Amino acid sequence: MWNKIALVLVIIGALNWGCVALFATDVVGFIFGGTYSVFSRIIFGLVGLAGIFLIPTLFSNKNVY
Known part of the structure; x- marks a missing residue:
């Protein structure tokens, strides 16, 4: 769900x-x-945090969605 x-x-x-x-x-x-x-600024901050949160998915071999 978080992804x-x-x-x-x-x-x-x-x-x-x-x-x-x-x-x-x-x-x-x-x-x-x-x-x-x-x-x-809150929305921009959340977007930035979401981008950081998704960085590990670049290196994951499993389907996260």
Whole structure:
């Protein structure tokens, strides 16, 4: 279950970075009151932690999903 939650957060982060690159729009910041708002920073922090959490899956041979 934790792997799926982490994967969803990482996908949200990836889509947000794609929007920043293609449209110069920070969607998470737009939704949560600005790039530097407390809520946006919490979401960005959770996305970062999810990425760190998923690093071991790169080196795992078993299917985690």
